[in-house]
Amino acid sequence: MxxxxxxxxxxFEDLADLLEVEDANPFRVRAYRNAARVIRSNxxxxxxxxxxxxxxxxxxxxxxAQKIRALVETGELPALEEVRKRVPQSISxxxxxxxxxxxxxxxxxxxxxxxxxxxxxxxxxxxxxxxLEGFGEKTQEMILERAADAAEKEQRSxxxxxxxxxxxxxxxxxxxxxxxxxxxxxxYRRRKETVGxxxxxxxxxxxxxxxxxxxxxxxxxxxxxRGDTRSTVHLRSGMQVDLRLLPQVSFGAALHYFTGxxxxxxxxxKLGRKRGYKLNEYGVFEGDQRIAGRTEEDVFASLDLPYIPxxxxxxxxxxxxxxxxxxxxxxxxxxxxxxxxxxxxxxxGHAGLRAMAEAARELGREYLAITDHTQNLKxxxxxxxxxxxxxxxxxxxxxDELEGITLLKGAEVDILEDGDLDLPDDVLQALDLTxxxxxxxxxxxxxxxxxxxxxxxxxxxxxILGHPTGRRLNQRPPLALDLEKVMxxxxxxxxxxxxxxxxxxxxxxxxxxxxxxxxxxxxxxSTDAHTAADLDLMRYGLEQxxxxxxxxxxxxxxxxxxxxxxxxxx
DNA sequence: GCCGTTTTCGGCCCGACTGTTTTCAGTCG
Numbered sequence: 001m002x003x004x005x006x007x008x009x010x011x012f013e014d015l016a017d018l019l020e021v022e023d024a025n026p027f028r029v030r031a032y033r034n035a036a037r038v039i040r041s042n043x044x045x046x047x048x049x050x051x052x053x054x055x056x057x058x059x060x061x062x063x064x065a066q067k068i069r070a071l072v073e074t075g076e077l078p079a080l081e082e083v084r085k086r087v088p089q090s091i092s093x094x095x096x097x098x099x100x101x102x103x104x105x106x107x108x109x110x111x112x113x114x115x116x117x118x119x120x121x122x123x124x125x126x127x128x129x130x131x132l133e134g135f136g137e138k139t140q141e142m143i144l145e146r147a148a149d150a151a152e153k154e155q156r157s158x159x160x161x162x163x164x165x166x167x168x169x170x171x172x173x174x175x176x177x178x179x180x181x182x183x184x185x186x187x188y189r190r191r192k193e194t195v196g197x198x199x200x201x202x203x204x205x206x207x208x209x210x211x212x213x214x215x216x217x218x219x220x221x222x223x224x225x226r227g228d229t230r231s232t233v234h235l236r237s238g239m240q241v242d243l244r245l246l247p248q249v250s251f252g253a254a255l256h257y258f259t260g261x262x263x264x265x266x267x268x269x270k271l272g273r274k275r276g277y278k279l280n281e282y283g284v285f286e287g288d289q290r291i292a293g294r295t296e297e298d299v300f301a302s303l304d305l306p307y308i309p310x311x312x313x314x315x316x317x318x319x320x321x322x323x324x325x326x327x328x329x330x331x332x333x334x335x336x337x338x339x340x341x342x343x344x345x346x347x348x349g350h351a352g353l354r355a356m357a358e359a360a361r362e363l364g365r366e367y368l369a370i371t372d373h374t375q376n377l378k379x380x381x382x383x384x385x386x387x388x389x390x391x392x393x394x395x396x397x398x399x400d401e402l403e404g405i406t407l408l409k410g411a412e413v414d415i416l417e418d419g420d421l422d423l424p425d426d427v428l429q430a431l432d433l434t435x436x437x438x439x440x441x442x443x444x445x446x447x448x449x450x451x452x453x454x455x456x457x458x459x460x461x462x463x464i465l466g467h468p469t470g471r472r473l474n475q476r477p478p479l480a481l482d483l484e485k486v487m488x489x490x491x492x493x494x495x496x497x498x499x500x501x502x503x504x505x506x507x508x509x510x511x512x513x514x515x516x517x518x519x520x521x522x523x524x525x526s527t528d529a530h531t532a533a534d535l536d537l538m539r540y541g542l543e544q545x546x547x548x549x550x551x552x553x554x555x556x557x558x559x560x561x562x563x564x565x566x567x568x569x570x
Numbered sequence: 571g572c573c574g575t576t577t578t579c580g581g582c583c584c585g586a587c588t589g590t591t592t593t594c595a596g597t598c599g
Contacts, residue, residue, distance in 0.1 A: 027582055031571035061572050099588085101597050136590055186599095199599085227587055232598095242599080244586095258599080269583070274575075280584065 002047035002446075003072050009040035011077045012067075017092035018083045020102035021109070034059040037263065039068075041314075041511070044484070047072045090116035096150040098224075099142055107134055121147040156194035157239065158473055159540060160503040165219075165237050166198055172217060173200065173243075178208030181251060185258035189310045191543040193506045194473060197240035199258045203248050214243050250282040252295035257281035263315035271303050271319065311546045316514065330546040331525075333539055335558040338367035340464065341412065341435050341498065341526035342535065346391055347372040348380035350531045353391075353398055353407065359532035361405040367561050368535075369408035370395060371435045374422040376414040383411065385427040392430065406561055408432040412466055417441050419455025421462070428461035433568050435498065435526070437466030438479070446480035453481065457489050463568055464524050465490065467500040467507045475504070483512060487519045494570050496556055499525045501541025513548020524556050 016032040038059045039046050046054070050072045054065035071077045087109075093116055094105045108114045111132045112123050120143060123129050129140040157165075166184055173182045179202060183189070186199035204210050211231050215223045224232040230244050246254045257265060258281065272279040277286055283293025284302045292302035300307050305322045311330065312318040321327050343349030344356055351359070353370060360368040372391065373382040383391065392409045399407055412435045414422035421428060421436060428434060436456055444452065456462055468486070469478035490497060497516060500507045508516065508523065516523055525541040527534055545555065552558045556567055 025571080028571050030582075034572080059572065063571060099597070103596055134589090134591070134595080138589060225587055230586060232587090260599095262599085266583085278583090282585090 002045060003075070005039050005042055005046050008046055008068060008071060009036040011071055011080055012036040012039070014089065014092060015077065015080045015083065017095055017102070018080070018087050018089070021087055021091060021106045022083065023102075023106065031059070031064075035064050041263075088115050093117050093150070094120055097143060097146045099139070099146070104134070104139075107132060117147055117150060156196045156474075158194060158503050159188075159191070159543070162188060162195035162198070162239070165235060165239050169198075169217065169219070169235075169241065170200070173202060173210070173214070176204070176208065176210060176213050178205040179210060180204055180248070183255055185255055186260065189259045190261065190313055191311050191547055193509060193544060197242065200241060200243045201251065201254055201258060202243060202245050203251050204245065210245050211243070248294065249290070250293040252298050253279070253283040253293035254281045256296045256299050259310050259313060261314050264313040264318070267315045267319050268303065271305075275303070277302070309546075311543070312549070314547070316549075328549040329551050331542065331550050331552045331555050331558065333542055335552045335555070336365070336525065336538060336542070337560060338365050338369070338408075338557045338564065339527050339529070339535060339538065340369040340408070340410070340433065340524045340557050341371050341466065341500075342368060342529040343372050343412070344370060344391075346387065347377075347382055348530060353394060354402075355532050356529070356535070357398065357402055357405050357407055359535050361402075363535055363538075365405060365535070367406045367408055367564070369410040369433055369435075371410040371412040371433075373439075374411055374413050376416060376422040377439055382414070382422075385424055388423065388427055389430075410434060412437055413461075414439050415452060415456040417444075417452065419452045419458075421456060421459050425461065428459075431461070432565070433463045434461050435464045435466040436462050438470055442470055442476075442479045444480070446482060449480055450482040450485055453486050454489050457486070457493055457495055462493075462495055464496045464498050464526075466498045466526075467502075467505050467528070468497050468512070469507050469509075471505065471507055471509075473504045473506065478507075484515065484519070487516055487521045491519055491521045495521075497521055497523050499523050499541045499545050501525060501527045501537045501539070503537065503540050506540060506544045508544070508548070510544045510547035513545050513550050517549055517554055522554055522556050523550065526557070 012032045013036045016029045020029045038057055046068060050069050054060050054068055055062060067077060067079060091105055091109050094100055094108065095102065108120065112128055114120045114123050124140050124143045129135050129143060130137050166188065170182055170184060173179060181203045183201045184198060185201055188195045188198060202210055211226060214231055215226055215233060219235045220233045221236045222234040224234060232240065232242050234240050244254065269279045272284060277284050283290040284299055292298035297307050308318050308322050308327065318327065339360060342356055345352050357368060373380050375382045375384040388411060395407045395409050409431050410433045411423065411431060415436050415438050416422055469481060471478040487497065497508055499513065523545065525538065525545055527537045529535045556564060559567065
C-alpha cells in the first residue's frame with residue numbers, strides 16, 4: 001500500500017519538532033515544515049511521483065527529494081530514526097500544549113527528565129515544574145489545565161458548526177456602539193471545509209471598549225490573553241477566538257494578512273520584496289512610507305494585481321493567474337438552476353415528493369431530481385424496480401400539476417462490489433438520470449476499488465458518481481480510490497462527478513474540483529437533501545467548487561432544463 | 571534545507587502578548 005501524502009508530511013513534521021527541541025538550525029527546521037505543508041496539500045500522490053523529479057515540487061530540493069524517496073520505498077526516514085536515538089519521540093507530544101514550544105519542552109526534558117504528557121502532568125502535580133528556571137507557578141498551572149486536553153486529538157469544526165458559533169458573535173460585536181468594521185478572517189473567510197479557530201478584525205472609534213465587551217461576551221468560557229489590540233478567548237463550544245483591534249489605515253493589510261493562507265501570504269510578500277516593499281499586517285511600506293493598507297484592493301493594487309477573492313488564496317497559482325488576468329470567474333449560487341440528488345419518504349428522506357418539489361421551487365430551483373436509494377441498501381428500505389416504477393408514475397402525475405418546477409426521475413443506485421449497478425437495465429434506462437454511489441465495501445484495495453468504479457462508469461445508464469470518495473469529515477477518511485483515473489474515464493465517457501454539499505461530506509473537495517477542472521470533467525453540485533430544509537445546503541458545496549476554481553460552465557446544474565436533458569441523453 | 575530579475579552564498583516575516591529572568595526569551599499566528 002503506497003504511503004499517503006499525510007503520512008509523509010507527518011514524518012517530516014515529527015523530524016522538524018524533534019530537531020527544534022535539539023536546537024537545530026531554525027531555517028532547516030522551517031524547510032522541513034514547509035515541505036511537509038507542500039506534500040500534505042498536494043493533490044497528487046507523492047508516492048506515485050517518487051520516480052519522477054521530486055525537486056519540481058516547491059520547497060523540495062535534492063536532499064528532501066532523496067529523503068522522500070527513501071521514506072516511500074522503505075517506510076522509514078533515516079534522519080528521523082537518527083534523531084529519535086537522541087531525543088524520545090514522545091516529547092514532541094508536549095508541544096501540543098498551547099504555550100509550550102520547543103525551548104520550554106527542551107528545558108523540561110533536560111531539567112526534569114520529562115519525556116511525555118504523562119510525565120509532565122506528574123511533574124506539574126508535584127510542583128517540580130514551577131521550580132525549574134524560566135518556569136513559574138502560572139506556567140505550571142497552565143500545564144496542569146491543558147495536559148489532559150492535549151491528550152485528546154484536536155479536531156477542526158465543520159463550516160456550518162463554525163457559522164453557528166461565529167454569526168451571533170459577529171452580530172454582538174457589530175452592535176457595540178462605536179464599532180465601525182467587523183470582519184472574520186482566516187480559513188473561515190477563505191471558505192475552507194473546516195475551521196480551526198476564528199480570527200476577528202475590528203475597527204472602532206477611539207475609546208470604544210471593544211476588548212472589554214469581547215471578553216465579557218456570554219459564551220466566553222476562558223480568557224487566554226487580553227491586551228489593548230489583541231485578545232484570545234475560548235468559547236464554551238471549545239472554539240478559540242482571536243480578536244484584533246486595528247487602526248482604519250491598516251485594516252485592509254491586516255485583513256489580507258490574517259485571511260491567509262500562509263502559503264499565499266508568503267508568495268505575496270515575496271512579490272513585494274522584489275519591488276523593494278515591505279508587507280506586514282500594517283500595510284505595504286516603501287522605506288518608512290506606507291503606500292497601501294486601508295483596503296485589500298489597495299494592497300493588491302500596490303503590487304499591480306487585481307483583487308484576488310479569499311476563496312482562491314491558497315497559493316495554487318492564483319497569483320500568476322491574477323498577474324495574467326486569467327483568474328477564474330467562479331460559479332455563483334445564483335447560477336444554480338437545479339438540484340440533482342435528494343431523498344424522500346420512499347426511502348430515508350423525511351418529506352414527500354410534493355413537499356420537496358415545493359421547497360426547491362421556493363429556493364428558485366427550476367428542476368429537482370428525485371434520487372432515492374436502491375434495493376441493495378436494505379437499512380433504508382431501498383427501492384426495487386417495482387417500487388421505483390410506482391414512484392416514477394407519481395412523479396409524472398405531479399409534473400402535470402406543478403408549476404414552476406420540474407421533477408426529474410432518478411435514483412441513487414448502489415454500485416455493487418463487482419461494479420454492477422443495483423437495478424435491472426430496463427428500469428435504469430427509463431430514468432432521466434442516475435446518481436451512482438458506493439455504500440458498501442469501503443475497504444477494498446485501491447486497485448480493486450478503482451476497477452469497481454471504472455466498471456460502473458461503463459454502464460450505459462451511469463450519469464453521476466455520487467459523493468465520490470465517501471469521506472465523512474472528522475469521521476471517515478476518503479476510501480482508497482485513484483481519483484485521477486476515475487476522472488479521466490468519466491471525461492472520456494461524458495459522465496459527471498458529484499460535489500456533495502452535505503457539510504460533513506463536501507465530496508469532491510476543493511482540490512479534487514481543481515483536478516476535475518484540469519481533466520475536463522464536469523460536476524454536479526448537489527445537496528443530497530433528506531429533508532426540505534436540506535435543499536438549502538447548496539452553498540456549502542458551491543463554496544468548495546469555487547475554491548476549486550470551477551466556473552459556471554464546469555457545473556451541469558447551472559444549465560437550463562433543456563440543456564441539461566440534452567447533456568444527460570448521451 | 572531551500573532558493574535565485576539582490577542568483578551558487580547568504581538570506582530566510584515579524585509584531586503582540588505573557589510570564590518571569592526586572593529587561594527579555596519564548597510562543598503564537
